[in-house]
Amino acid sequence: MGRFSSIRVLLCFAVPPRCKGTNVAMSTSPPPRYRNNAWREHPLWNWVGLVPFFLFIFLFLIIPSLNLFTGAFVTNKGLFTLENLSVFRNPLVLKAYMTSLQVSLLTAVIGGLFGFFVAAAVALGHPPRWMRSLIMTFSGLAANFGGVPLAFAFIATLGRTGFVTALLKEVCFAGPDGTQICPFNPYDHGFSLYSLTGLVLAYTYFQFPLMVLTITPALEGMRKEWREAAANLGASTWQYWRDIALPVLTPSILGASILLFGNAFGAYATAQALTGGSIPLVTIFVGQQIRGDVLGNPHEGYAMAIGMVVVMAITIVAYSMLQRQASRWMKV
Amino acid sequence: MTHLELSHIRKAFGPAVVVEDFNLAVTQGEFISFLGPSGCGKTTTLRMIAGFELPTAGTITIDSTDLTNTPPNKRNVGMVFQSYALFPNMTVAHNVGYGLKITSKSKTEMMQRVHEMLALIQMEEFAQRYPFQLSGGQQQRVALARALAIRPKLLLLDEPLSALDAKIRLELRHEIRRIQRQLGLTTIYVTHDQEEALSLSDRIVVMSKGKIEQVGTPTEIYNAPATEFVARFVGHINLLPVTVLNPANGVVSLGRQTLRAGRFGQLNGRPVQLAVRPEEINLGAKPDANTLNGEVESVTYLGSIVRIGLRIEHHPLSLDVFNEHTLKLPRISETLAIHFPVDACWLMEKSD
Numbered sequence: 092m093g094r095f096s097s098i099r100v101l102l103c104f105a106v107p108p109r110c111k112g113t114n115v116a117m118s119t120s121p122p123p124r125y126r127n128n129a130w131r132e133h134p135l136w137n138w139v140g141l142v143p144f145f146l147f148i149f150l151f152l153i154i155p156s157l158n159l160f161t162g163a164f165v166t167n168k169g170l171f172t173l174e175n176l177s178v179f180r181n182p183l184v185l186k187a188y189m190t191s192l193q194v195s196l197l198t199a200v201i202g203g204l205f206g207f208f209v210a211a212a213v214a215l216g217h218p219p220r221w222m223r224s225l226i227m228t229f230s231g232l233a234a235n236f237g238g239v240p241l242a243f244a245f246i247a248t249l250g251r252t253g254f255v256t257a258l259l260k261e262v263c264f265a266g267p268d269g270t271q272i273c274p275f276n277p278y279d280h281g282f283s284l285y286s287l288t289g290l291v292l293a294y295t296y297f298q299f300p301l302m303v304l305t306i307t308p309a310l311e312g313m314r315k316e317w318r319e320a321a322a323n324l325g326a327s328t329w330q331y332w333r334d335i336a337l338p339v340l341t342p343s344i345l346g347a348s349i350l351l352f353g354n355a356f357g358a359y360a361t362a363q364a365l366t367g368g369s370i371p372l373v374t375i376f377v378g379q380q381i382r383g384d385v386l387g388n389p390h391e392g393y394a395m396a397i398g399m400v401v402v403m404a405i406t407i408v409a410y411s412m413l414q415r416q417a418s419r420w421m422k423v
Numbered sequence: 424m425t426h427l428e429l430s431h432i433r434k435a436f437g438p439a440v441v442v443e444d445f446n447l448a449v450t451q452g453e454f455i456s457f458l459g460p461s462g463c464g465k466t467t468t469l470r471m472i473a474g475f476e477l478p479t480a481g482t483i484t485i486d487s488t489d490l491t492n493t494p495p496n497k498r499n500v501g502m503v504f505q506s507y508a509l510f511p512n513m514t515v516a517h518n519v520g521y522g523l524k525i526t527s528k529s530k531t532e533m534m535q536r537v538h539e540m541l542a543l544i545q546m547e548e549f550a551q552r553y554p555f556q557l558s559g560g561q562q563q564r565v566a567l568a569r570a571l572a573i574r575p576k577l578l579l580l581d582e583p584l585s586a587l588d589a590k591i592r593l594e595l596r597h598e599i600r601r602i603q604r605q606l607g608l609t610t611i612y613v614t615h616d617q618e619e620a621l622s623l624s625d626r627i628v629v630m631s632k633g634k635i636e637q638v639g640t641p642t643e644i645y646n647a648p649a650t651e652f653v654a655r656f657v658g659h660i661n662l663l664p665v666t667v668l669n670p671a672n673g674v675v676s677l678g679r680q681t682l683r684a685g686r687f688g689q690l691n692g693r694p695v696q697l698a699v700r701p702e703e704i705n706l707g708a709k710p711d712a713n714t715l716n717g718e719v720e721s722v723t724y725l726g727s728i729v730r731i732g733l734r735i736e737h738h739p740l741s742l743d744v745f746n747e748h749t750l751k752l753p754r755i756s757e758t759l760a761i762h763f764p765v766d767a768c769w770l771m772e773k774s775d
Contacts, residue, residue: 316508319473319495320504320509321496322474322495323496323570324525325497326525334510335512339510420511420512420513420555421555
């Protein structure tokens, strides 16, 4: 407080017009403590640190969302219309939504389960510290390794001429009827990297590390004494997981699952680079509409994007309800 | 009749031996405390009884059944943890009834037992609360009820009161003893708090560096400590280095002053110390008692008593006097005469 008063007095000496109406002699006498500090105690100051965040959200979430929303209800000439929503009557668009949902759910479940087991091995299996660091670093990297590089990496390994495919061609396998299949070319047995299966495989690459990153802290928070107390009361390992560990972890698992679902639902570049748009996903359809070529209608693209927002909103509401139910024992 | 027997128990974690040749026989209904400083192996021993750790060597038997390699969920041993370890996703009633649910008891029987246990800990009205809605003391009472609900053969308590504040600790200490006596349950109690061990136990096992130093009743442990470690760890003690003048009658010298010890065993020529508790020492001189003169170094109020620190022949000695209103406290640097009965002190060989 005193520091601010001193600055004000110094300003009065340095810049005389600032001293208009200010009694310098009075200012030099020690003022009552905290007299001018009320402004610093204003609740608004608690929010100052969040200004950059809100600015970012406003510029890159609110404005684009509003633009998206208004764009979905106007024509190319800027007139209000509901015609863009007719895109939802198009069976191809509906199929794209279904495929997107299917891929998102499937990769959330596969990535979630696989990631959960890896995280459990890290958190509860007491691996050496270097191993834990290695897995966590890899997870951090892989969870953010998507798009064109990921697609290229998969094409280079599991593509028609990928090195793993080439390797598999050299290895003999026993067929279902006991006969030797040699060489084994996965592409001769229904596998294709450029199909839905391939897409799910590629998505799983960044989905499971994301699960590892999000669920490991929750697993590490599980107290050893709970397991011991359960065993002490006669519970088997399975009963402990069923009655205590999984219910305690459910809110975290739900949170991680919604993250995985949203991560896959909004993915675009990986699918586009891997399949060249041959698999109908909503994001690919939206991309086709707003890319700016002559066949595109950005306003229909906006409408489809609104549809995605609605799907995510419904998912989040469902998640919140489940979360509330699962974490009632944490409510104060 | 022996209820629990620990025979030649040894536990090593790699090269570190944490429990060494531990032998103990506990009778039915006995309350035993494992007392010792941190890292002395008391909790490890308890965890071996519970089945959470396997002994490297030795056997653990309960009612003559060897349980050394039996998994913890097959032992029927109740345990109360320092951190309560209540299941956060279950209400108080579900926590208490969980062990019964596991053993597939009927719902009626389960409800009845839960009510019985909640009545025992006087917490019936908290049945539907979750652990986060309870205080530390309440949580520990629930943990106790949960451990007792399964009618265990043995109750194990791992520093159950150390996370609680002093007042609650005292209340709960009495409650644990009351319940234990009421149920006649054999109990092993781990603590580093000597006051807890002395006030609760039928017998105390004092441990140091993985070994048993002494097993005895609280009176034996306090009044006749077997080793210097026990003497120092349990209560406050003065150990004065003395020279034996006559091994036959316990006459020793401390500098130029001569004293006599009431108890002195076989002395093997090792350095000897005269042991006396501060509360046995009185102010002033007395002809038929050991009398010493020393200089006052400190005077410390401890509430009901005042501890006076003296320096006698270059050695520190403290004595406790009741904080009575007539008490005239000595001044620092004042020379003071003190005395203690011959029977109240003993000779103890200095340990390595």
